[in-house]
Structure formats: structure tokens, C-alpha cells
Amino acid sequence: MSERKTFRMDFDGRELIVETGEMAKQAAGAALVRYNDTAVLSVCAVGKEPSSAGFFPLMVLYTEKMYAAGKIPGGFLKREGRPSDNETLTSRLIDRPIRPLFPKGFKYDLQVINTVMSANTDFTPEMTAMIGSSLALGLSDIPFMGPIAGVNVGRVDGKLIVNPTQAQQEVSDIELSVAGTKHAINMVESHAKIVSEADMLEAILFGHEWIKKICVFQEEIIAATGKEKKEYVLKVVADDIQTEVANLVKDELVKAVSIEEKLARGTAIDEITKKAVATFEENNTGMDKDDLRSLLNDVSSVCS
Numbered sequence: 001m002s003e004r005k006t007f008r009m010d011f012d013g014r015e016l017i018v019e020t021g022e023m024a025k026q027a028a029g030a031a032l033v034r035y036n037d038t039a040v041l042s043v044c045a046v047g048k049e050p051s052s053a054g055f056f057p058l059m060v061l062y063t064e065k066m067y068a069a070g071k072i073p074g075g076f077l078k079r080e081g082r083p084s085d086n087e088t089l090t091s092r093l094i095d096r097p098i099r100p101l102f103p104k105g106f107k108y109d110l111q112v113i114n115t116v117m118s119a120n121t122d123f124t125p126e127m128t129a130m131i132g133s134s135l136a137l138g139l140s141d142i143p144f145m146g147p148i149a150g151v152n153v154g155r156v157d158g159k160l161i162v163n164p165t166q167a168q169q170e171v172s173d174i175e176l177s178v179a180g181t182k183h184a185i186n187m188v189e190s191h192a193k194i195v196s197e198a199d200m201l202e203a204i205l206f207g208h209e210w211i212k213k214i215c216v217f218q219e220e221i222i223a224a225t226g227k228e229k230k231e232y233v234l235k236v237v238a239d240d241i242q243t244e245v246a247n248l249v250k251d252e253l254v255k256a257v258s259i260e261e262k263l264a265r266g267t268a269i270d271e272i273t274k275k276a277v278a279t280f281e282e283n284n285t286g287m288d289k290d291d292l293r294s295l296l297n298d299v300s301s302v303c304s
Contacts, residue, residue, distance in 0.1 A: 005225055009217045011035070012162050012210070014123065016217070018135060020225050029140025029227070033132040037120035042132025046142055047109035050235055056106060060095040061113045062087050062129050068119040090126045093150075094133050097179040097187040101145040105234030112136060122165040124152055130179060131214060138222040141230035147222065149214035150179030150187070153207040155199075160206045174200070178207035182215035249276050 004022040008015060017034040024030035027043040051057050064087055066073050066080060073080055083091075094114070102110075114129035130150040137144040154164035154172035164172055174195060179187040185208055192200065249272050256268035 007217070007221050007224075009214070011214075014163075016131075016214075018217075018221055020135075020139060020221065027136070027140075028142060029136040029138070031132050031135040031139060031221075032117075033128050033135065035125075035128040036123040037118060038116070038123040038125050038128050039118040040125060040128045040132045041115045041117055042112070042129060042136040044110065044112045044133075044136040044140055044142065046111075046140070050107040050233055051109055053107065056099065056102065057109045058095065058099055058102075059109075059111045060091045060098070060133065061111070062090040062094060062116075062126070063114065064116045064119065064125070068116045068125075086126075090129065093126065093177065093179075093187075093189065094130045097130070097148045097150065098133060098137065098144070098146065100186060101148065101181075103143050103145070103232075103234055105236035106143065106232060107235045108232060110142065124163050127151055127163065127177075131218070135218055135221060138218060139226045141227040143229055143232060146181065147215050147218035148179055148181050148186075149211045149218070150177060151207045151210045151214075152177055153203045155195075155203060160203055162207065162210050174203050176200075176203050176207065178204055178211070180208060180211055182212040185211075245276055248279060 005020050007018045007020075010016075014036050015034075019032040019034070020030070023032055023041060024043045028046050030041070030043040032039060032041050064084070094112070098112070112133045114132055116125045116129070119125050127150045130148070134144075134147040134149060138147045152163050153174065153176040154161045154168055155174040156164070156168050156172050160174075161168055161172070169175065173193040174190070175192060176188070176190040178185055178189075185204065188204060190200070252272050253269070256265060256272055259265040259268055
């Protein structure tokens with residue numbers, strides 16, 4: 001039975017606390033991240049078999065509840081319904097930096113769920129959830145090539161600030177969200193008043209320095225409590241299929257993707273895909289249906 005463990009980090013005068021081993025024990029990975037008064041529970045779950053989808057079926061959810069701010073829904077609607085715009089946008093914000101960090105061909109259904117347990121907007125629940133998502137994946141047996149972290153950057157009176165408070169954001173001339181690994185940045189989102197490229201670059205690099213520190217903190221946690229990574233079946237298109245499809249339709253596909261009109265371009269690509277699939281189906285009539293379906297999915301993914 002796993003034991004509760006607590007890890008602490010000084011985050012620019014504020015405290016970042018991570019608790020593992022006590023909550024969501026049946027999840028593949030879980031972490032409760034506290035950023036002063038903000039607390040987010042992040043968990044992840046993975047399917048047992050690879051999906052037949054032609055894409056990586058990753059779902060990231062960020063959920064806020066009124067109780068996290070000490071409130072009860074009132075007025076005409078007394079229940080919390082569909083996700084708010086902020087919840088949807090935050091889910092996408094977390095998805096972007098973690099999606100590229102899985103092995104090519106990893107097609108297992110994967111869900112990363114962040115629930116805000118306590119919220120103080122001066123201690124960004126959104127970036128706390130991003131750190132929690134990275135930790136949940138890092139602590140699990142899922143082959144995640146992280147960790148990642150994200151921070152907000154503001155600038156008040158010419159001074160750069162990490163995770164500015166609401167009052168500081170109101171007078172800041174830069175509003176920047178940046179995320180990445182300790183090696184590189186892989187997500188930037190921003191709007192600002194008129195600032196120079198040099199100032200924006202300085203703000204991005206400033207944020208990355210804090211990302212490096214948080215990633216090192218996560219690595220220490222993962223080394224202490226993380227599970228051993230499991231071997232997953234990766235659905236990678238075989239080299240011989242790549243070559244055969246290229247020989248069959250490459251020239252036609254190059255012409256098709258050069259068509260300017262969107263609908264015509266899509267129609268041409270669909271016809272080429274159907275031709276390639278039909279050819280492989282004809283040449284593999286004696287193959288088991290499941291194996292043939294997998295092969296045709298490979299052909300479709302190469303064509304598209």
C-alpha cells in the first residue's frame with residue numbers, strides 16, 4: 001500500500017506543495033498540487049488496449065467547481081452545467097505542451113483530469129493544474145517524455161513577474177503563458193500592449209528559467225515515488241508499407257495537396273486514399289480481417 005509523501009518547493013516566495021500516495025490510488029498516476037491557497041487534484045487513466053483510431057486519443061479535462069471558491073450556485077440556475085470557456089481553454093492550454101511528448105505510435109486512450117479543490121486566483125489554478133498533469137503522467141507507468149511545467153509572466157514598471165496576482169495583471173503591459181520542458185519551450189500564448197520583440201523574448205526566457213526549476217522539482221518527486229515505465233505496443237507504420245504507399249501514390253498525392261481550392265483538394269486526397277486502400281485490400285485477400293483492418297488503417301494514415 002502506497003504511503004503519503006509530501007514535497008515542497010519555494011516558488012518565488014510562495015510555496016508549492018505536492019502530495020502523493022493518499023488520493024486516487026486506482027488511477028494510473030495522481031498528485032495533489034497546492035500552490036499557497038490553490039489546490040488541484042490531477043489524475044490520469046490509460047486504456048488496456050491500443051485504439052484503432054488514426055490519431056492519439058488524448059483527452060485533457062480541467063474542472064472548476066463553485067465550492068473551490070467557497071460559493072454555492074444561486075439565481076435561476078442552481079446547478080453547475082457544461083464547462084465554462086475558461087475550463088475549455090485551460091484544458092487546451094494543458095493539452096498542447098504534453099501531447100507531443102508521447103512516443104510515436106502510442107494510440108492508447110488516455111485521460112488527464114484536473115479538479116480544482118480550492119481556488120485563489122492570485123495563485124493560478126490553471127498553471128497549478130498543468131504542473132499536476134505533468135506529475136500525474138510522470139508518476140504513472142505511461143511512457144511520457146516529460147516533465148513539463150508552465151508559468152504566467154507579467155511585467156509591471158519594467159520588472160518581470162512570475163505568476164502575477166490579479167492586481168498585478170491589471171497594470172501589467174505583458175500577459176504571457178509559456179510552457180515546456182527544462183530543455184525547450186513548446187507552447188507560448190500571449191497578448192500585450194505595444195512591446196518590442198526583445199522585451200517579449202526576454203519575458204519568454206524569464207518564464208523558461210522558472211519552468212526549468214519546476215521540472216527539476218518534479219524529477220525529484222518522480223524519482224522518489226514514480227512507477228516503473230511499462231512496455232506499451234506502439235502502432236508505427238512499417239517501413240515497407242511506407243515505401244509501397246509512396247511508390248503507389250506519391251506523385252498523385254503531391255499534385256493533390258497543391259490544389260488551392262479546399263473542397264477540391266480534400267476530394268482529391270480522399271480518392272487517392274481509397275485507391276491505395278483498395279489496392280492493399282486486393283493484394284491481401286487471404287489475410288485475417290483484424291490484421292487487414294490494421295493494415296488498411298496504416299495505409300490511410302500514410303496517405304493522409
